[in-house]
Amino acid sequence: MTEQVIGRTGRPAAGWVAELWLIDIEHVLDVPTAEDALVGDDGFPLSLDAQATKINFAFRTCSYQETSADAADGTIFSLGIEAVVSGQDGDLLDWATANLRRRWLAVWRDSNNWGYAAGDAGNGLRLSLERNVGGQNFCRLKLSGRSWHTAWRLADGDLDTLLPYTQIVYDSLTDTI
DSSP: OOOOOOSOOSSOOTTBEEEEEEEEGGGBOOOOOTTOOEEOTTOOOBOTTOOEEEEEOOTTSEEEEEEEEEETTEEEEEEEEEEEEETTOHHHHHHHHHTTTOEEEEEEEETTSOEEEEOBTTBOEEEEEEEEOSSSOEEEEEEEEEESSOOEEESOOOHHHHSOSEEEEEETTSOOO
16 A cells, blocks of 8 residues: 655634735736647746836735636636735735736745746736725725636745845835735
8 A cells, every 4th residue: 555645734824924025917928838838947928118016914814716617718817816905005905906907926925935837928817996984994906817727836945046136015024904
């Protein structure tokens, strides 16, 4: 008898997004093919004027979901990243409002330091914003999209090296809801 062990134990839930980088899909020159499950150390070819916007999240405030469904042409994957952030952060709200019409390549690191990416060239993830100015005063940022493949896993979880030119627009580690 042979034993096959899959998965890990003893670490935080990997479903929580710790850091998120967003790159306007118009500046992404190429993405892996649907057959590529892994993105190498060289990352994504970007135009010279590309800029990555980094958003840091407190633990358990941002999650990633991926579902699949059968279609006539194959399997369709629905991808989503959702974060609940403070409604008091004017800089983040201004940035999100100004960028709602853009499509994005999302690159993120989870709480286990695994890196992922989603968003196809020409059809990146769409950003949406919901606000609740009631008792809790929070905002919900959502990135969503559909694809013929799952999110790519990055070979290197050190995204600061992979995406060196970043502008931090929100750091929830210094802000509370």
